[in-house]
Amino acid sequence: MNLDSLSQITTVQQHILEQQGTHPTATGAFSWLLSGMTLATKIIESQVRRAGVLDVLGETGDENVQGEQVKKLDIIANNTLMRCLGYREDVGILVSEEEEEPRVLKAPTGDWKYVVLFDPLDGSSNIDVNVNVGTIFSVLQRRHDLAYDQDQLHHALQPGYKQLAAGYVVYGSSTVMAYSTGEGVHMFTLMPEIGAYVLSQEHVKVPDEGKTYSVNEAYVKTFGDGYQTYLNQAKDEGYSQRYIGSLVADFHRILLRGGVFLYPETKQSPNGKLRLLYEANPMAFLIEQAGGLATDGKMRVMDKMPQSLHERTPLVLGSKKEVEKVQKHLVD
Numbered sequence: 001m002n003l004d005s006l007s008q009i010t011t012v013q014q015h016i017l018e019q020q021g022t023h024p025t026a027t028g029a030f031s032w033l034l035s036g037m038t039l040a041t042k043i044i045e046s047q048v049r050r051a052g053v054l055d056v057l058g059e060t061g062d063e064n065v066q067g068e069q070v071k072k073l074d075i076i077a078n079n080t081l082m083r084c085l086g087y088r089e090d091v092g093i094l095v096s097e098e099e100e101e102p103r104v105l106k107a108p109t110g111d112w113k114y115v116v117l118f119d120p121l122d123g124s125s126n127i128d129v130n131v132n133v134g135t136i137f138s139v140l141q142r143r144h145d146l147a148y149d150q151d152q153l154h155h156a157l158q159p160g161y162k163q164l165a166a167g168y169v170v171y172g173s174s175t176v177m178a179y180s181t182g183e184g185v186h187m188f189t190l191m192p193e194i195g196a197y198v199l200s201q202e203h204v205k206v207p208d209e210g211k212t213y214s215v216n217e218a219y220v221k222t223f224g225d226g227y228q229t230y231l232n233q234a235k236d237e238g239y240s241q242r243y244i245g246s247l248v249a250d251f252h253r254i255l256l257r258g259g260v261f262l263y264p265e266t267k268q269s270p271n272g273k274l275r276l277l278y279e280a281n282p283m284a285f286l287i288e289q290a291g292g293l294a295t296d297g298k299m300r301v302m303d304k305m306p307q308s309l310h311e312r313t314p315l316v317l318g319s320k321k322e323v324e325k326v327q328k329h330l331v332d
């Protein structure tokens with residue numbers, strides 16, 4: 001990119017403001033919220049990039065609410081998001097993978113609007129070996145039918161189809177943000193020299209089919225019969241397998257190249273491993289916005305009514321035709 005083309009760029013901030021202009025009811029509060037997200041992820045990316053030289057690698061010695069080992073970078077990412085979003089006046093509740101309870105920032109009677117849910121550093125078991133990790137987020141509107149004296153947790157327990165926005169940042173060979181406010185999926189690349197996310201692709205569409213499946217095949221013997229039949233057939237048909245083990249990175253590749261991502265019920269994770277509210281729902285929102293599908297094997301992910309904050313779900317998502325193929329085997 002030369003100097004002249006630099007003056008033609010669209011930053012994520014400009015893009016959000018332009019999108020906002022197409023929604024007569026939207027206010028600056030929403031773009032202010034998303035700017036908290038872009039700021040936080042730039043700070044996180046600077047830590048991830050220097051992970052080998054800063055003292056941020058390794059584990060803290062604690063376990064999180066999921067019983068998983070907490071990495072130092074998990075905590076740094078969580079604190080960064082809490083700080084950058086916590087001061088946005090319209091954000092009332094923050095829900096993080098790293099925290100058992102939601103952080104209720106504003107009084108129930110207050111004039112706040114949004115609940116933000118996030119996985120601060122997804123795929124964190126890959127951090128120490130320099131493999132892609134990411135941040136995932138989902139934005140919900142507060143529930144107006146919830147009485148002030150009811151548990152505020154219920155503001156967060158809404159089905160995925162109610163999301164106002166969702167997105168992720170993948171800290172890969174470059175840092176890329178993808179987001180949607182329900183008007184398609186848009187992608188931005190962080191240009192470190194100017195410190196801004198710059199528009200790289202608007203209205204991203206996932207290919208309708210793609211002969212790649214992404215699954216941890218080590219667990220295949222514990223998958224249901226339908227999944228096993230599908231995977232055997234995929235092999236017979238000459239599919240490739242690609243599995244990074246970071247949802248964000250696996251999702252990013254499928255979004256751009258097509259194919260299907262599967263994390264079914266397994267012996268070790270009988271309800272699936274991925275978390276509904278801050279992993280499956282935002283990814284389902286994005287893939288549907290890109291023309292693909294997301295199911296838990298029985299129903300559309302975004303129609304699931306969550307019962308608890310850290311609930312898990314099986315997840316199958318990707319190209320429309322590939323997800324339909326998997327589904328066919330699951331009902332047969």
Ligand code: FDP
Nearest residue numbers: 122123124125126216245246247248
């Ligand atoms: P991680 O445990 O490293 O944080 O949700 C967590 C997640 O990674 C996803 O990013 C990834 O898709 C999945 O778990 C990998 O799980 P397996 O190691 O069981 O394949």
